[in-house]
Amino acid sequence: MKPLAMSLLSFVAFTCFLNGPAFAADKPEIDPAAITRPQGYKPYAGDARELAVLGEKLWNDTRLSSNGMSCNTCHANHGAFQASFAKPYPHRVAMARDKAGVKRVHLDEMIQACMVMPMAAKPLPWASKELAALTAHTSKLQKSFRSDATAPANPCSVRHANPCALRPVNPCAAK
Numbered sequence: 001m002k003p004l005a006m007s008l009l010s011f012v013a014f015t016c017f018l019n020g021p022a023f024a025a026d027k028p029e030i031d032p033a034a035i036t037r038p039q040g041y042k043p044y045a046g047d048a049r050e051l052a053v054l055g056e057k058l059w060n061d062t063r064l065s066s067n068g069m070s071c072n073t074c075h076a077n078h079g080a081f082q083a084s085f086a087k088p089y090p091h092r093v094a095m096a097r098d099k100a101g102v103k104r105v106h107l108d109e110m111i112q113a114c115m116v117m118p119m120a121a122k123p124l125p126w127a128s129k130e131l132a133a134l135t136a137h138t139s140k141l142q143k144s145f146r147s148d149a150t151a152p153a154n155p156c157s158v159r160h161a162n163p164c165a166l167r168p169v170n171p172c173a174a175k
Contacts, residue, residue: 028101034123035100035112043108044132051129055137058130065119071111071134074118078145086147107142108135 058064059071074080084091089107096102096113105113111134112123124131 029099030113030116032100032102034116035096035105035109036102037106037109038126041126043135044127044129046129046132048136051133051136052140054129055133055135055140058134059137064115064130065121067120069119071114071119071138074114075141078141081145083147085142085145107138108132111135111138 059075062068062070062073064070078085082094084093089110090104092103093105093110093113095117096105096110099117100113102109102113108126108131111131115121115123124134
């Protein structure tokens with residue numbers, strides 16, 4: 001091997017050694033507790049229609065994020081929803097699995113995941129009217145979703161090929 005190639009290979013191996021196990025991608029990128037229902041959780045209870053109307057407004061509100069995104073940024077016209085979105089919750093969602101190590105999520109947990117991951121914000125308070133409203137609106141969208149339609153790929157659920165990367169770039173968080 002040429003000296004430059006050996007040096008580069010040694011550098012990569014040493015970097016991986018310093019950064020932990022060779023498959024650091026198995027370590028959650030975000031704390032699963034941030035998106036998992038707390039013990040004794042009771043969602044906000046209100047008028048379903050009122051919540052859905054508020055949820056639609058919040059769906060388009062970029063002020064919920066720290067990076068100028070809204071739910072609609074990724075999900076306009078059912079965009080970036082995968083076929084699993086048609087399934088009843090809780091179910092597996094690639095982004096929650098890949099980024100937080102959570103195997104199955106409820107709809108309100110997935111909303112919290114979107115708040116934390118692509119929208120780069122804090123999760124909403126669990127008993128809040130806002131979380132209940134977004135859940136109501138998203139549930140309404142789910143009813144009109146067709147899993148046989150081709151949804152655009154969700155760039156937020158992509159697993160990164162570099163197992164040594166400490167913090168892979170999230171294409172949804174950059175704005």
